[in-house]
Amino acid sequence: MKKGYFGQFGGQYVPELLMPPLLELEEAMRSFMPGEEFKKELRVLLHSYAGRETPLTLCPALSARLGFNLWLKREDLLHTGAHKVNNTLGQALLAKYMGKTALVAETGAGQHGVATAAAAARLGLACTVFMGEEDVERQAPNVQRMRLLGARVCPVGSGSKTLKDAINEALRFWIAEQRTTHYCFGTAAGPHPFPTLVRDLQSVIGQETIRQSREIFGRLPDVVVACVGGGSNAIGMFYPFVLLNEDAGAGKTGGKVRLVGTEAGGTGEPGCYSSASLNLGAPGVLHGQHTMLLQDKDGQILPSHSVSAGLDYPGVGPEHAYFKQTGAVEYAVVVDSRALAAFAALCRSEGIIPALESAHALAWVLDNAASLPRGGQVVVNLSGRGDKDMDIIRKCLPELCG
Numbered sequence: 001m002k003k004g005y006f007g008q009f010g011g012q013y014v015p016e017l018l019m020p021p022l023l024e025l026e027e028a029m030r031s032f033m034p035g036e037e038f039k040k041e042l043r044v045l046l047h048s049y050a051g052r053e054t055p056l057t058l059c060p061a062l063s064a065r066l067g068f069n070l071w072l073k074r075e076d077l078l079h080t081g082a083h084k085v086n087n088t089l090g091q092a093l094l095a096k097y098m099g100k101t102a103l104v105a106e107t108g109a110g111q112h113g114v115a116t117a118a119a120a121a122r123l124g125l126a127c128t129v130f131m132g133e134e135d136v137e138r139q140a141p142n143v144q145r146m147r148l149l150g151a152r153v154c155p156v157g158s159g160s161k162t163l164k165d166a167i168n169e170a171l172r173f174w175i176a177e178q179r180t181t182h183y184c185f186g187t188a189a190g191p192h193p194f195p196t197l198v199r200d201l202q203s204v205i206g207q208e209t210i211r212q213s214r215e216i217f218g219r220l221p222d223v224v225v226a227c228v229g230g231g232s233n234a235i236g237m238f239y240p241f242v243l244l245n246e247d248a249g250a251g252k253t254g255g256k257v258r259l260v261g262t263e264a265g266g267t268g269e270p271g272c273y274s275s276a277s278l279n280l281g282a283p284g285v286l287h288g289q290h291t292m293l294l295q296d297k298d299g300q301i302l303p304s305h306s307v308s309a310g311l312d313y314p315g316v317g318p319e320h321a322y323f324k325q326t327g328a329v330e331y332a333v334v335v336d337s338r339a340l341a342a343f344a345a346l347c348r349s350e351g352i353i354p355a356l357e358s359a360h361a362l363a364w365v366l367d368n369a370a371s372l373p374r375g376g377q378v379v380v381n382l383s384g385r386g387d388k389d390m391d392i393i394r395k396c397l398p399e400l401c402g
């Protein structure tokens, strides 16, 4: 495969001025990340600071109702409340190895901004976070968290004043400050090498899940489900399984694991903009990559919408576009109302408040239970916890909040 591409997707569609820092980053990945010193330092950070490894939790009540064992990979238990810290700690550490003194990042819902600010504080790096003006207003508690952690939050007033525009501003800032600054990109998307870098840092999720499945129920799961925004938690969960499935396809090991990514369908009404770029989008170029995008017939990017702000990205990581094309992973659309129903079910049945993003993955399992193997093993990646979603929950599920 061509370097930096996943089939026809990926690449580096960037201004000439961005090529030097992208090449520098690629070289740093090659020279530092495979080294024992880097790997050990990251392992210690992930364990003693972020809280890895995360458990694989059985849901007894839901399992009894569904007729198979439902397991949750508990990324919600990590420091800052989601899988994002796996990526930000890795990139912050790499930045230090590169001799950088600062991080710049974009954020939409604010979760990646908080995870970046925490990693920067921990590793002694300065931190600047670009955030659309609209999001600064909607996500005030996360803005406060970033500032508490020492980050400078820069509101972006251009375009739709949301994530897409914050990414453009962060890329521009990086061009100017590349000597001192690393761009800590928030998901497995953007120009090469970010999709590969973020995938490799998040693959710890899938690697642990494989090990824990073998330990706890003696084999690989039948089905693994994860939600897809930009695609980082899903690619981190799926990638190690895709490699095993390729071996299985070559006849080297046992049966294949079914992998399902869930995109956010918004309200599901006609004319509503969803975030389902893989299922409803078309190929195009955004943020330095060739991938599947939500766009109108003139190629204008459409505003994305979902009840979960973290899934609101009009594009998707290029490797997911490739896995959809090859059939390595299936991608389904889950609408707001089904995610909310799954959210409620997990709160009341298992005593776990999931992020609304993660509830999209759970909803697919609950709504497709009849077609899943009876007595089987099904894993949902619980990408984050739901404390951040209380305002929306109060509005959408008032009966649950008393």
Ligand SMILES: *Cc1c(COP(=O)(O)O)cnc(C)c1O
Residues within 6 Å of the ligand: 082, 083, 084, 111, 112, 186, 187, 188, 227, 228, 229, 230, 231, 232, 233, 234, 310, 311, 355, 357, 358, 383, 384, 385
């Ligand atoms: C940010 C976020 C997502 C979406 O991002 P991906 O890169 O697609 O993983 C999903 N779940 C939670 C909890 C998040 O915070």
